[in-house]
Amino acid sequence: MDKGNPRELWEYVLTQVELSVSPANFNTWFRNSFIVKIGEDGVLYVGVPSQFFKDWYLKKFHTLLLKIVRGISYEFRNIEYLIVKDERRKAQNEVKHIRSALELPLDEFYINKSDNLNPRYTFDTFVIGSFNNLAYVAAQAVLSRPGITYNPLFIYGDTGRGKTHLIQAIGNQFKKQYQGRKVFYLTSEKFTIDYTDSVQAGTANRFKDKYRQYDLLIMDDVQFLSKKTKTEEELFHLFNTLHDTNKQIIFSSDRAPVSIPDIAERLKGRLASGMTIDIGEPDIESRMAIVRKKAASHDLIFPDEIVEYVAAAMSGSIRELEGMVNTIICHAQVKGCIPNITEVRQSLRSFTRPQKNISVKSVVDKVASFYGIDEESIYEKTRRREVVRPRQIIMYILREDFNISYPTIGTKLGGRDHTTVIHSCEKIKREIIVDNELASEIQNIRTLLV
Amino acid sequence: MIISIDKKIFSEAVYIVTRFTERKNTTLPVLSSILIIAGDDGIKMRATNLEIGIDLKIEGECIVKGVVAIPAIILQQIATSLTYEGKINLEHIGDTISLISGTGKSLIKTIPYDDFPSIPFPENPKNRIILPGIILKNIFTSITSCASTSTIRPELASIYITIEGGILTATATDSFRLAEKKIPLSNKGTQGKFLIPAKNALDIAQALPDEDIIMSFDEHQCAFVSTGCMLVSRLTNAVYPDYRQIIPKESIVEAIVLRKDFENALKRTAIFSDSFQKVRINFDPKKKIFSFFARNIDIGESSETLSANISGSALDLSFNHRYLSAVLALTGAESLSLLAAGIGRPLIIKGVGDTSLLYLVSPMNQ
Numbered sequence: 092m093d094k095g096n097p098r099e100l101w102e103y104v105l106t107q108v109e110l111s112v113s114p115a116n117f118n119t120w121f122r123n124s125f126i127v128k129i130g131e132d133g134v135l136y137v138g139v140p141s142q143f144f145k146d147w148y149l150k151k152f153h154t155l156l157l158k159i160v161r162g163i164s165y166e167f168r169n170i171e172y173l174i175v176k177d178e179r180r181k182a183q184n185e186v187k188h189i190r191s192a193l194e195l196p197l198d199e200f201y202i203n204k205s206d207n208l209n210p211r212y213t214f215d216t217f218v219i220g221s222f223n224n225l226a227y228v229a230a231q232a233v234l235s236r237p238g239i240t241y242n243p244l245f246i247y248g249d250t251g252r253g254k255t256h257l258i259q260a261i262g263n264q265f266k267k268q269y270q271g272r273k274v275f276y277l278t279s280e281k282f283t284i285d286y287t288d289s290v291q292a293g294t295a296n297r298f299k300d301k302y303r304q305y306d307l308l309i310m311d312d313v314q315f316l317s318k319k320t321k322t323e324e325e326l327f328h329l330f331n332t333l334h335d336t337n338k339q340i341i342f343s344s345d346r347a348p349v350s351i352p353d354i355a356e357r358l359k360g361r362l363a364s365g366m367t368i369d370i371g372e373p374d375i376e377s378r379m380a381i382v383r384k385k386a387a388s389h390d391l392i393f394p395d396e397i398v399e400y401v402a403a404a405m406s407g408s409i410r411e412l413e414g415m416v417n418t419i420i421c422h423a424q425v426k427g428c429i430p431n432i433t434e435v436r437q438s439l440r441s442f443t444r445p446q447k448n449i450s451v452k453s454v455v456d457k458v459a460s461f462y463g464i465d466e467e468s469i470y471e472k473t474r475r476r477e478v479v480r481p482r483q484i485i486m487y488i489l490r491e492d493f494n495i496s497y498p499t500i501g502t503k504l505g506g507r508d509h510t511t512v513i514h515s516c517e518k519i520k521r522e523i524i525v526d527n528e529l530a531s532e533i534q535n536i537r538t539l540l541v
Numbered sequence: 542m543i544i545s546i547d548k549k550i551f552s553e554a555v556y557i558v559t560r561f562t563e564r565k566n567t568t569l570p571v572l573s574s575i576l577i578i579a580g581d582d583g584i585k586m587r588a589t590n591l592e593i594g595i596d597l598k599i600e601g602e603c604i605v606k607g608v609v610a611i612p613a614i615i616l617q618q619i620a621t622s623l624t625y626e627g628k629i630n631l632e633h634i635g636d637t638i639s640l641i642s643g644t645g646k647s648l649i650k651t652i653p654y655d656d657f658p659s660i661p662f663p664e665n666p667k668n669r670i671i672l673p674g675i676i677l678k679n680i681f682t683s684i685t686s687c688a689s690t691s692t693i694r695p696e697l698a699s700i701y702i703t704i705e706g707g708i709l710t711a712t713a714t715d716s717f718r719l720a721e722k723k724i725p726l727s728n729k730g731t732q733g734k735f736l737i738p739a740k741n742a743l744d745i746a747q748a749l750p751d752e753d754i755i756m757s758f759d760e761h762q763c764a765f766v767s768t769g770c771m772l773v774s775r776l777t778n779a780v781y782p783d784y785r786q787i788i789p790k791e792s793i794v795e796a797i798v799l800r801k802d803f804e805n806a807l808k809r810t811a812i813f814s815d816s817f818q819k820v821r822i823n824f825d826p827k828k829k830i831f832s833f834f835a836r837n838i839d840i841g842e843s844s845e846t847l848s849a850n851i852s853g854s855a856l857d858l859s860f861n862h863r864y865l866s867a868v869l870a871l872t873g874a875e876s877l878s879l880l881a882a883g884i885g886r887p888l889i890i891k892g893v894g895d896t897s898l899l900y901l902v903s904p905m906n907q
Contacts, residue, residue: 116656118568119591141775142661142762143591150659174761174778 094164097126101137106392107159108152120147127175133168135160138175145172206266207276212259218384220377223253226368230261234268237307238337241366243330247344248370251408254343257370258309261341265307272306279315283322290321302329309341313362317353327358334361350531373409378402381409385416391423396432404439415439451489451503457539458485461532470505484533486512487519492537542607542633544579546599548623548642554586554599555613555620557748562613563590571656574610577631579603587660588613591775593741594660595748598769609633610654619647662771663764666757668733670704670726674749674767677756680711680722681746683871688739689715696779700742703734712784713739718864718902719784720871735763736777745772788901789882789889794824794853796831796879797893803877804869806845810835811862813843819905820862824881826851831879835862856881858888859905865890868900 093099101124109117127138137156139145148156149172160167203210219227232240246254262274277285289298302308308329316323333340344351347369348362373381379402386393393401397419405412418438423429430438459466462481469482482504489495490512497509497516504512523530546554555575563572576587584601588594609631619640623629629642633651640647681700689697701712707729712721735758737745745765754767758776765772807820813835814820821834831849836842858881868877874892881888890900 113656115569119572141591142773143589143594143658143775145761146661147658 094166095129097129100129100135100160100163101126102390103163104156104159107162108155111155112152120144120152124148127173129167133166135167135170136173137170138173141174145174148172206262206274208259208262208266208274210263212256213263214260216384216388217253217256217260218377218381220373220380222371222373222377223257226257226370229366229368230257233339233341234261234264237265237269237339242334242337243340243342243362243365245342245344245348245362245365245367246370247347247367249372249408250345251410251412252370252373253409254370255311258311258341258343262307262309265339269306273304274307274309275302275305276309276311278311279313279322279326282310282326283316283319286322286325299325299329303332305333305338307339307341308333311343312345313342314344314346314351316358317351320355323355323358327355327361330358330361340365375402378405378409378412381412382416385413386420389420391420391429393419393429394432397429397435400432400435401439451495451500454485454489454493454540455504458488458536461536461539472505483515483519484536486515488533488536488540490516492540542577542579542609542631542638543604544577544584544601545604545628545630546584546601548627548629550600551629552620552623554597555616558586558588558595558597559613559617560744560747561588561590561593561595569656570612571610571652571654572658573613574652574654574657575613575616576608576610576654576657578608579606580608581606587657589658589660591658592738593744593772593774595773596660596662596771597748607633608654609638610652610657611638611649612652615649660771660773661762662766662773663757663759663762666759666764668704668731668759669755669757670709670728670731671753671755672709672724672726673752674754674765675751676724677754677765678746678749678751680724681742681749684711684713684720684722685739685743685746686713686867686870687715687718687720688713694779695738695777696736696781698740699736699738699777699779699781701734701736701781701784704731705734706732712781714782714784717861718867718900719787720867721784721899721901722871723897723899733758734781736779736781737763737774738777741774745774748772787887788899789880789886792853792880792882792889794826794851794856794881796824797850798831798847798877798879800869800875800877800892802847804866806833806847807862807866810843810845811866813837813840814862817905818861818863819859820865821857821859822865822879824851824853824856824879826853826855853881856884858884860888860902861905864902868902871900872898 104126105121108121112120123140124144125138127136129135137148139148153170156170157167160170217227226246229241229244229246233242233244246257248254259276262276265272266274286295286298289295310326316326330340342362348359348367351359351362379398382393382398382401386398401412401415401419405415419430419435422434422438455466455469458481459469462477464477464481468475468478469485471478473479486500486504489500490497495503497512500512501507501509519529519533523533558575562575563569572590574588578585578587580603582598584599584603586595586597586599623642627643629640632639632641636651637648638651640649684700688700692698697715699713703710703712704726707726708723709726710721710723712719714720748770749765749772750767750770752767754765757764757766760776761778762773762775764774810820810833811818815835815837819835823830823832823834825832829848829851830846831851832844832846834842834844868890872892872895874895876893878891878893879888880891885904887901887903890902892898
């Protein structure tokens with residue numbers, strides 16, 4: 092909201108007033124009013140239709156309005172009410188109707204050339220929940236003592252968890268806090284291309300110098316460096332230089348440094364040498380907060396049921412969650428009002444993933460072949476260790492990923508009791524927390540099943 | 542609250558006050574209700590629709606003080622059905638009010654009155670004049686029909702009142718015709734002008750008492766105060782067109798006709814007017830004849846001649862017959878004087894001996 096713009100200011104005031112007075116009162120008293128002008132001495136001039144309104148405003152709403160505008164800024168000293176001409180009021184109303192169609196602000200697409208940062212990503216728009224609290228705290232620590240506290244800062248998490256948002260927000264904040272220092276944001280792919288180009292053009296030295304001048308280097312998606320040996324080596328040297336001169340480095344990746352395949356061990360070790368933080372899956376409350384915040388950034392307030400529905404419908408990726416919110420916002424803009432829950436359900440149908448349907452047999456097939464055992468043996472009543480483990484994993488996957496009932500799993504896997512199945516699932520669930528190898532095995536099996 | 546009022550007074554008061562409530566389906570239910578206040582200074586009824594407001598003092602016995610808001614429509618229906626002489630008793634219990642009249646008793650649900658707006662009566666108005674209510678009433682009721690009914694131009698949907706040199710001038714126009722009435726005032730000091738919405742003027746006229754009232758006004762509202770009644774209206778905040786420019790200064794022909802002749806002839810001719818309601822008039826100074834003529838392709842045609850005192854040159858003009866007949870409601874004079882300034886220029890109608898009225902009507906294309 093621009094507090095210098097009378098229209099925006101008044102709309103904000105109205106949203107606040109609406110919360111504190113009854114709808115009947117609101118419609119009667121506030122429908123035809125607007126801010127005429129904002130005086131230089133901090134006096135707001137509110138235009139009202141007649142003396143009736145003026146008196147009633149003074150009597151009933153003056154303190155409320157004053158409280159609201161003081162809440163916006165202490166610049167506003169007082170409110171005065173003017174009875175405005177009939178024609179003028181009409182014209183204002185029409186203008187309002189035209190402006191109600193929202194327009195996309197251009198700065199959403201704006202990227203600063205010198206540091207590659209998108210100014211849209213800031214901490215103001217960043218929703219902090221239990222899933223990313225640690226990462227946020229670490230980011231703040233980095234900002235308070237860059238290059239010293241956690242260097243490098245390595246943030247990883249699945250796609251759409253807000254890694255890019257967080258690291259770009261650090262960059263933007265750094266720029267604000269330490270004016271004169273240089274920030275640069277790039278993706279590992281850009282780094283690779285830059286490097287290959289410079290080698291091709293024979294300007295490798297200039298390339299080195301270019302990256303060594305920055306006080307804060309942010310590199311997104313480092314997992315894509317795998318198998319690019321020369322680029323890795325270049326990054327290794329760059330890392331050493333920056334690290335030695337206490338320049339802050341921030342990396343992001345979709346997996347932990349140790350799990351990035353085909354990357355030089357010495358680089359792996361360096362990536363993990365500072366602070367490594369995982370951004371987990373956002374919980375339902377955080378997702379709801381994200382939905383609300385996103386909607387609020389478009390000056391819309393969704394009803395609770397829609398917020399809950401959207402937050403519940405999309406579990407993993409915040410990016411897709413934002414896509415859903417954008418869809419609803421678009422609907423709201425086209426229609427001029429916020430759609431109800433049924434309409435939301437309709438329009439979000441494309442986002443909901445089709446129910447995964449898979450036969451027990453194919454799971455057994457895949458798991459058996461993954462462990463190199465005969466699939467027949469899974470159904471048999473053998474208790475050999477190499478069979479028992481895969482069988483338990485099959486049960487776990489069938490239960491966790493496909494929601495098949497315990498008795499059904501039991502029957503399908505050679506007529507076992509459902510308690511056996513429950514025990515197996517619980518066992519894997521427990522072990523998966525402590526046994527990283529098992530966890531990664533299951534992860535790999537899951538990728539096979541998709 | 543417990544009050545006892547004479548039935549006749551009660552009915553009349555409700556009838557007057559109901560006009561000041563919001564009649565459309567309103568957002569605020571308290572606006573379509575009547576507020577009855579029983580307090581130290583007697584019993585009062587209040588109503589407002591945020592355009593106009595009334596505070597009416599009524600005679601009655603106040604046994605227990607209190608305030609209550611009752612839906613106006615219900616109250617009005619009850620009031621019109623009251624026939625017996627005697628008193629009506631109102632008793633407020635919880636959120637209902639009981640009306641006991643003679644043998645009948647009704648319980649009405651009341652409306653919370655917290656939201657009832659305060660009616661902005663001017664405290665120290667600069668401009669105030671005293672005039673008999675009946676005069677203002679007549680002006681408002683007669684002249685309002687000439688104001689525009691459309692809200693596109695709020696100034697034309699209003700009555701323009703100017704007070705200058707001890708004369709009050711009220712003007713209304715819808716841009717096709719214009720009516721101007723002048724009345725002398727007893728106190729000559731006050732000057733000023735304001736625009737009162739015609740709709741409000743009509744409602745106020747119904748409630749004005751016949752005795753002397755104090756009319757006061759400021760920039761945004763006007764008030765009419767008598768001993769038992771206070772009325773306020775919002776004013777139109779716009780600039781009234783400078784209508785004096787269109788009043789022709791000189792005329793080329795003048796006809797003086799008897800009101801009765803004019804009325805009857807116009808009535809008959811109007812039957813034959815076309816879809817544009819066009820009636821042609823003719824001034825014939827040689828034969829001393831004033832004539833009407835109308836032709837409708839589907840019905841036929843008709844002409845009427847009436848003897849008149851005509852001075853000037855011959856002239857033909859066409860008018861919408863409704864605008865011609867409207868003048869009859871504005872003046873009670875026995876004879877009418879019609880002044881024409883030429884083809885395509887407006888016609889002025891005055892009552893002979895009635896200097897208060899000026900009626901101006903634009904001609905239709907020939």
